[in-house]
Amino acid sequence: MLDPRLLRAFTAIVDAGSFTLAAERLHMTQSTISQQLARLEGAVGTELIERAARPVEPTAAGERLLGYARRLLALQQEAQAAVGEPAGTAAIRIGVPEDIVDAAMARTFSSFARRHREIRLDVTTGLSRDLTRRYRSGEFDIVIVKESEPGPDCRVAFAEPIAWFESIDTPPDIHTLGTHADPVPLVAFPPGGLYREAMFERIEREDRRWYVAFAASSLHNVLVAVEAGLGLSLLPVRAAQDYRVRPYAPFDMETAMAVSLYSWESTGAVSELVDSMQSVLAARATPFRPRTDTAGELR
Known part of the structure; x- marks a missing residue:
């Protein structure tokens, strides 16, 4: 693994075109930056800087490494910023x-x-x-x-008002014809749901036979099923406002x-x-x- 400190020294020398200027920019001595470049060259096994050139410039191998060095240093900065950022911690x-x-x-x-x-x-x-x-x-x-x-x-x-709902497309005379009378199809939440239990208690008090025609854990799915005419359901009044459903006339409002x-x-x-x-x-x-x-x- 290439040491980021050595990569930083290498890119500084290339950018400055001088060991002296690069050392000043990194706040170190010229001998230190020369040693860091030498260590990097030892790690990659080839010379990276043409020292005789004025200004100094990268060798062919140095040019190939330069882009990778810049990306590695940028990623290191991003990683440090991400770790130090308190957002969402x-x-x-x-x-x-x-x-x-x-x-x-x-x-x-x-x-x-x-x-x-x-x-x-x-x-x-x-x-x-x-x-x-x-x-x-x-x-x-x-x-x-x-x-x-x-x-x-x-x-x-x-308090949350709740009521029985049916599809708005239910024919107006359906209650007199008895379509919902025997047995009544219900759209329910899974076992353990408060609405489900309250629904069963009410319909049994009304002495009506019933069966679960559709069950879903999502309120949206329950409302869509009622909207489609799959059966009746006991639901929050506010939640039903945006669906094609209406209160089921034979039953009064339930206790909130x-x-x-x-x-x-x-x-x-x-x-x-x-x-x-x-x-x-x-x-x-x-x-x-x-x-x-x-x-x-x-x-």
């Missing part, structure tokens, strides 16, 4: 449901990243129960989850879910990001209120 790990990362949340992440170049945002999307489990095990610094009731340690919680934000830290950059994320959630929802049963008592 620290990470904040965030878990969120898929539909939470909308344009407003993405702008919040972008604004934070511009202010904190040293921090890398590692964002993972998934089902709320899995995100909660991973947060509790320490895999995330910040997590936003959907749940029936917020936990006591949540930073803030907002809580969109809860949790964070292990309450100071520093993490807390700053949490505050910004909280503002985005506040702009799209109302604060979550504790639910009451028919007797007016807190659940």
Whole structure:
């Protein structure tokens, strides 16, 4: 491997056309730069500089080496700069449901990243129960989850309206004809999803027979399946706005879910990001209120 210090001495001599000038530019003595050139020539096994020429110039072998020497030195500078650059060297790990990362949340992440170049945002999307489990095990610094009731340690919680949806292309008389009546086709999330369980509970309370016609882990895929007429689904009202779906008339609105934000830290950059994320959630929802049963008592 060629020593970068020797390559630097060689290129300096060629650029300056003089051992004396090259030594001055590198802040060393003429004898030192001569010794470094001699060591490089010994390493490659041939002379690299025509010493008798005025100004001095590279030999044929020196000309061939010169381009490689410049590239090697440039790569060394790039490597040193990359190692010394703090950008992205620290990470904040965030878990969120898929539909939470909308344009407003993405702008919040972008604004934070511009202010904190040293921090890398590692964002993972998934089902709320899995995100909660991973947060509790320490895999995330910040997590936003959907749940029936917020936990006591949540930073803030907002209400998310949910409703049943069907394809907008469903014929208007389909309910009287009973197409969805026996059994009802459902579009669902995988087992363990909150919407899936709430959907099953409601439809069984209605004493309706049902079956899962389509299942997907992506909210987009679930909405596309409903849009295509594969079945009914229980979904966030906000997420359904951009799809060709409409509320399923026979069922009323469901009780809102809580969109809860949790964070292990309450100071520093993490807390700053949490505050910004909280503002985005506040702009799209109302604060979550504790639910009451028919007797007016807190659940």
